[in-house]
Amino acid sequence: MRWTINGAEVDETVDVRTSLLDLLRERLHLFGAKKGCDQGACGACTVLVDGRRINSCLALAVQYQGREIVTIEGLGAPGALHPLQKAFVEHDGFQCGYCTPGQICSAVAMASELRDGAPSYVTEDLTAETIDVTPEEVRERMSGNLCRCGAYNGIVDALTETYAPAAEADKREAA
């Protein structure tokens, strides 16, 4: 069985019951994707598949053969962090850090959903080509990623700074 994970080809044989999350964690020792419920309720296991976010605990590994999978390890590492990872550190968008890889992967895909104009419950103009990254959009679209430490404010700040730098600058000016 074959997957492309963080740009590298991976060969493994797994049980048909093995989730993508358990393939990553238990077989490949990519522990960045976290297990918080194994039921699709917390978002800690979020990874990117062909650029879209999925809960890897609800995905069977065998179904994702041949797809481009990116985990937090594929986004950046200490010393070479992704801009969003840096913004999380700067804005204290976490405490324990357990939900964090999932929040970051989710946010990366969320930003492209906004760029593509996919509307949400709080979007005013449903026909817009692209949608602005506002705190309200971020809150709605990130609500599938739970943070029990309650670092939500920092996460929203990190996302708006990274994906809507102008809006963030206005806010700072106003403050």
Next chain:
Amino acid sequence: MSLVQDTLQAVMKKAIALAPDGFIPGGHPDPLIHHKHGLIGAPVSRIDGPLKVSGKAAFAAEFPVDGMAYAALKYSSIPRGRIAELDTRAAEAAPGVVLVMTHKNAPRLQPMPPFMSQPKAAGGDDVPVMQDDQVHWNGQPVALVLAETQEQADHARSLIRVAYEAGHGVTALAEAKANGSEPGLFQGEPLKLDLNDAEDKLAAAPHKVDVRYTTPRHSHNPIELHAATVYWEGDALRVHDATQAVDHAAWTLAQVFGLREEQVHVTSPYVGGGFGSKTLWQHQILAAAASRLAGRPVRIMLSREGVYRIVGGRTITEQRVAIGAQDDGTFDALIHTGTVAMTPHNNMPEPFILPARSAYASRSFLLDVETVKLNMVANTFMRAPGESVGTFGLECAVDELAHAMNIDPIELRIRNEPEKDPTTGLPFSSRLIVEAWRRGAERFGWSKRGAPGARREGEWLVGLGCATATYPYYRMPGGAARITLTRDGRATISISAHEMGMGTSTAQTQVAAERLGLTMEQVTFAYGDNTLPGVVLAGGSQQTAAIGAAVSAAQRQLFETLLQLAGNDSPLAGLKPDEVGGSDGGLGKLDEPQIFESYASILQRAQRESVTAEAEAPPPLELQHWSMHSHGAMFCEVRVSTVTGEVRVNRFLGVFDCGRIINAKTARSQFRGGIVMGLGLALMEETQFDERSGRIMNPSLAEYHVPVHLDVPEIDAIWLDEPDPHTPMGARGVGEIGITGVGAAVANAVFNATGKRVRDLPITLDKLL
């Protein structure tokens, strides 16, 4: 305890209360309090931040070990009775199964000494762990499967058949109450206080409220599932745990397995949230037992349902709050009494009366927590045990009285501000709640608050509410630390403390660098390992103080040794440890900083590569000498839909008086995180318990609702930053106070919006329709 011991203790207590300040830890202010422009208070980003955001911080279930097997647990489905039949044959025959462990083949184990029964006891309960056929709660583990993969273990577990002979379990609160109650005992003292005939004073008071509040069970729900990776090295047990109590866990495991404490090594460098739940429960013990039996390393990671089944949460409370007041609003009587549920196997009487002990200057008090026993998973500490739900009752009642008397609720609180602790008579170490109220009222626009139901915006009714937050300063005995300084001018601080996201490692690196006159890069903070010095529980918001006192003691010792090593040829010759301070990578005379020698130079001349100092913190006598509490003024604006009854939080402000803040960035996150959990407590959180079967009915994050992004507005958290002169660094701890007062602030805002009082948490929409 004997009468003699009781008397002796009372005498000691009095003596400590009356002793001159100088004899008491904190009697001489920590010199660090005067460092105004250094690292203390700076908004430093977390030192472990890059690791955490890149998925490289290794949590308990992330240590791969050769030959490791995976565990799955089978839980009982009755609350009380015995296992009549246990058929494990199909499970044993399933592919990949290494072992099925039940009470029939488990190694003989002692029960866990439960929390607070002994200094290092960490057991959630004292029920025998898979030792007999008895069932004590619905959800108790009855079998463990070990297999080559998690999938195989989970499948085999589903093949186990259990038949029970049901006994009589007490699962309904009414029955438990009918069986009689016992006074709660907390930290060795009864949760009872009867001062100056409060009932009579209440009856005679011209103004009064007398109301009942209820709060449901809560589950901590850290996002990291409870997990451990365990193996035996000969007779020594190695545990990679997710724990907020490495020493307690190691000692308790040693008791269970009949080992010496030194034979158990527990590490826990990163914990994915704890909030009181990451202590010792049956899973670590069962994993270690299975590992011994199978001769294999074992990984156990509870399912989310498993966490609900075997890790207890906050218990249910029923509270009565009655306040009698004079025309001027001053309190004649403050009554806070009620009932909480526990089990026959633990002692955690949710101490909801603690805030009432010191919040207001009443002329009389009646405080009482009664406990009743249910067959349920043992309840435990959860963020601000007592205060979180106690402030809900107390601070709603103050609001109700203010409304009844037509006095502004902030003004009513200020009129009842005590000069000294109203129930112990001790002086306050520092208390600035009035200042916090004034600052907060101004910042929040409190003066714009209208009459209940007066403000309507479209479908929404909008209201403001406030409440006092309060949490005590604690410092538990047992703190000790080691400092090793090397010739290249680097220091390592070692202490068996914890990092669950509070920012401990970052804040303590700042403190140590400031104490020693080093940069943060030159300091390493080693923690989360029971082989390091000290016993430091991450609980009671005490870590900052406990580590502070221990490191400060070690620092004194270090300076003493350094001065000896420096000898007569040093510019420092003849100086005492109290006369020098760390600065610029060396020791300098405090009042003449040019009298200085670098650590490198001292060590070089003494021909030493390094120097090590280890010391214990003094016993926490300050707790009996001053009344030491943090406070906060909490403000909330909600809107309530007139169509659906839904409550949304528009704004929240907390103004905190928590002494000196060590790290502005991580402290703000602690305050905000507490407030977010408080919003959950106010509006959505409830562990639903089936009173017929004793089973938790919503054991998942889909059915137990915690606040999500869209539930949380931007939270304004500010602080007065006035050092407490009697605590290490002037700090008082910030981890728990954030959740206190939130439930009441929200409920009071809902009342202001709608004119409806909801006295039963959580405030769900059905209660407002």
